[in-house]
Amino acid sequence: MTVTFPQKGLPWLLLLPQLLVTAIFFLWPAEQALEQAFYQEDAFGLSREFVGLENFVYLFTDPLYYQSMLTTLVFSFSVAIMGMSVALFLAVMADRVIRGKLTYQTLLIWPYAVAPALAGVLWWILFDPSMGPIALWLGSAGVDWNHYLDGNQAMILVVIASTWKQISYNFLFFLAGLQAVPRSLIEAASIDGASPVKRFWTIVFPLLSPTTFFLLVVNLVYAFFETFGVIDATTKGGPGQSTNTLVYKVFEDGFIGLDLGGSAAQSVVLMAIVGVLTVIQFRFIERKVQYS
Amino acid sequence: MSDVVLKNIGKTYLNGFCAIPSMDLTIEEGEFIVLVGPSGCGKSTLLRMVAGLESITQGDLLIKGNKVNEKEPADRDIAMVFQNYALYPHMSVYGNMSYGLKNRGTSKAVIAEKVNAVATMLGLEELLERKPRELSGGQRQRVAMGRAMVRDPKVFLFDEPLSNLDAKLRVQMRMEIRQLQRKLGTTTLYVTHDQVEAMTLADRLVVLNKGVAEQIGTPMDLYNKPATPFVAAFIGSPSMNLFDANLTEKGVSLSESLYLPLPHAHRGSIVWGIRPEHLAIVDEQDADFALEILAVESLGAETLVHGVLKDGSVQGKAMVVRLAGPHNPELNSLLWLSAPATHWHIFDAITQQRL
Numbered sequence: 102m103t104v105t106f107p108q109k110g111l112p113w114l115l116l117l118p119q120l121l122v123t124a125i126f127f128l129w130p131a132e133q134a135l136e137q138a139f140y141q142e143d144a145f146g147l148s149r150e151f152v153g154l155e156n157f158v159y160l161f162t163d164p165l166y167y168q169s170m171l172t173t174l175v176f177s178f179s180v181a182i183m184g185m186s187v188a189l190f191l192a193v194m195a196d197r198v199i200r201g202k203l204t205y206q207t208l209l210i211w212p213y214a215v216a217p218a219l220a221g222v223l224w225w226i227l228f229d230p231s232m233g234p235i236a237l238w239l240g241s242a243g244v245d246w247n248h249y250l251d252g253n254q255a256m257i258l259v260v261i262a263s264t265w266k267q268i269s270y271n272f273l274f275f276l277a278g279l280q281a282v283p284r285s286l287i288e289a290a291s292i293d294g295a296s297p298v299k300r301f302w303t304i305v306f307p308l309l310s311p312t313t314f315f316l317l318v319v320n321l322v323y324a325f326f327e328t329f330g331v332i333d334a335t336t337k338g339g340p341g342q343s344t345n346t347l348v349y350k351v352f353e354d355g356f357i358g359l360d361l362g363g364s365a366a367q368s369v370v371l372m373a374i375v376g377v378l379t380v381i382q383f384r385f386i387e388r389k390v391q392y393s
Numbered sequence: 394m395s396d397v398v399l400k401n402i403g404k405t406y407l408n409g410f411c412a413i414p415s416m417d418l419t420i421e422e423g424e425f426i427v428l429v430g431p432s433g434c435g436k437s438t439l440l441r442m443v444a445g446l447e448s449i450t451q452g453d454l455l456i457k458g459n460k461v462n463e464k465e466p467a468d469r470d471i472a473m474v475f476q477n478y479a480l481y482p483h484m485s486v487y488g489n490m491s492y493g494l495k496n497r498g499t500s501k502a503v504i505a506e507k508v509n510a511v512a513t514m515l516g517l518e519e520l521l522e523r524k525p526r527e528l529s530g531g532q533r534q535r536v537a538m539g540r541a542m543v544r545d546p547k548v549f550l551f552d553e554p555l556s557n558l559d560a561k562l563r564v565q566m567r568m569e570i571r572q573l574q575r576k577l578g579t580t581t582l583y584v585t586h587d588q589v590e591a592m593t594l595a596d597r598l599v600v601l602n603k604g605v606a607e608q609i610g611t612p613m614d615l616y617n618k619p620a621t622p623f624v625a626a627f628i629g630s631p632s633m634n635l636f637d638a639n640l641t642e643k644g645v646s647l648s649e650s651l652y653l654p655l656p657h658a659h660r661g662s663i664v665w666g667i668r669p670e671h672l673a674i675v676d677e678q679d680a681d682f683a684l685e686i687l688a689v690e691s692l693g694a695e696t697l698v699h700g701v702l703k704d705g706s707v708q709g710k711a712m713v714v715r716l717a718g719p720h721n722p723e724l725n726s727l728l729w730l731s732a733p734a735t736h737w738h739i740f741d742a743i744t745q746q747r748l
Contacts, residue, residue: 285479293493
């Protein structure tokens with residue numbers, strides 16, 4: 102539908118708030134980062150020197166950066182896969198519930214309303230080695246839990262804390278997807294002699310594949326870029342480099358290490374990654390497979 | 394030996410709604426039974442109970458002499474064709490047809506042989522690699538039937554399989570279903586709301602109303618001797634002309650001034666009916682009554698005349714006359730009609746049973 106405005110000014114006026122927000126909070130900082138990536142700045146921000154591509158050369162020869170990339174990949178795929186499997190399981194269960202369906206569904210959606218940093222703090226307390234109930238319970242079960250010392254345990258903690266929040270979102274989409282699968286298909290499959298488990302894997306799951314793929318992209322983007330709060334509230338990237346993801350490293354190198362140029366170069370790399378993921382997502386949404 | 398027996402079968406939902414109070418039906422081997430009735434009459438529920446998709450809350454269901462009330466749909470040896478076909482959209486035609494056999498552990502070679510044989514019978518050989526969305530409505534219908542036939546079940550169940558097709562295709566598929574069923578000799582239970590479909594397909598018809606079988610019989614039985622006014626109105630198109638009337642010493646009284654002479658022992662309130670095709674145009678002196686013409690539908694092969702009885706009463710009683718060939722009577726003029734007593738249908742107004 103096309104609306105034609107009588108005056109040329111009005112559409113721009115209506116667009117102005119959104120354009121301002123985009124310009125001030127995205128375009129301007131992005132431009133700043135792009136510019137800063139080519140300079141070397143002193144720790145106090147008093148002077149700077151043009152160094153060309155030196156920041157990028159340094160970045161891509163730094164083994165720590167590759168380690169962080171690997172950490173990010175492990176972290177993101179763990180979050181995406183775990184978040185989606187748990188959500189799918191819950192959605193399948195919720196879909197079978199007849200009584201109190203709405204209550205279950207509402208309860209399962211609640212975690213999504215919790216801010217990332219709060220979710221982080223919550224899990225941080227639960228897993229605190231000296232007083233966290235889960236850590237104490239693990240201790241009594243023979244698992245020596247200390248995510249301050251054990252890098253793998255720290256990774257498990259941030260994965261759990263980040264996944265927990267995302268489950269609600271995934272759950273909503275999976276539930277909607279499940280409810281869109283025609284009942285008669287399931288009935289036809291049961292007459293065709295397929296067991297409930299087989300029905301799920303041969304009929305329902307393939308029909309959910311558009312939803313699954315959409316969620317995979319969304320979850321990867323979330324784990325890549327929106328988990329700063331969780332990591333900052335739980336492990337602060339440590340111990341060592343074990344939970345230092347690309348996004349957290351930008352913050353750490355820039356604001357703690359005060360390597361502003363290097364941090365800006367990392368931001369530029371991240372921008373490129375976001376760009377690629379966005380293209381994939383849009384492409385996919387346009388071509389979204391529809392079964393009729 | 395009877396193939397499928399419904400013994401005092403009933404269905405009451407958890408919320409107390411009784412969809413089917415009690416139903417008895419014995420289906421002989423190879424018989425084509427059609428369940429017909431208006432929407433909400435319980436016909437689909439009954440079919441789904443036989444399929445095992447709805448629980449049976451009362452009575453026994455026997456297939457080949459075995460009680461199957463508690464058996465899973467897969468263990469009843471039935472196959473069902475759904476209204477929307479329920480083809481698996483992500484599988485090819487071959488995948489759809491072989492799915493049931495695969496689940497039963499049939500070897501690949503046997504599956505290929507069976508699927509190909511059925512595909513040839515239904516003219517689907519060229520389409521085996523296609524996905525359901527690449528097929529036309531009629532082709533999807535055939536695939537759904539093929540999927541049912543491949544397993545060579547004891548009973549076919551059809552749930553309004555033709556209602557998604559256009560009129561012309563529906564007539565063609567109707568004939569194909571009938572021919573295939575005769576050829577295979579498989580006992581069939583078929584649900585429809587379309588009385589033409591029911592009449593043309595059935596060996597025997599079950600007319601359902603509010604979960605109760607109003608009448609069970611051959612199409613011609615139901616047409617010639619409907620047991621209740623409901624069946625009389627449901628079977629035949631256009632519907633039978635039915636009037637509330639009284640049987641008195643003078644005969645059938647359609648109104649205070651209009652009597653049709655008939656000696657009959659019964660006295661009291663009745664429902665009197667005559668089919669539109671049994672009314673004949675006659676001269677005024679031979680006529681039983683006159684019809685004031687309100688509308689004429691010319692269909693070429695036949696003409697339907699809609700009008701009201703001219704019986705002196707304030708409120709006219711609507712009646713339809715079906716005449717062979719083209720006619721062009723003038724609107725608002727009178728049509729003199731005779732209603733031969735041999736074609737009358739008389740029902741008790743209170744018990745709703747044929748007299």
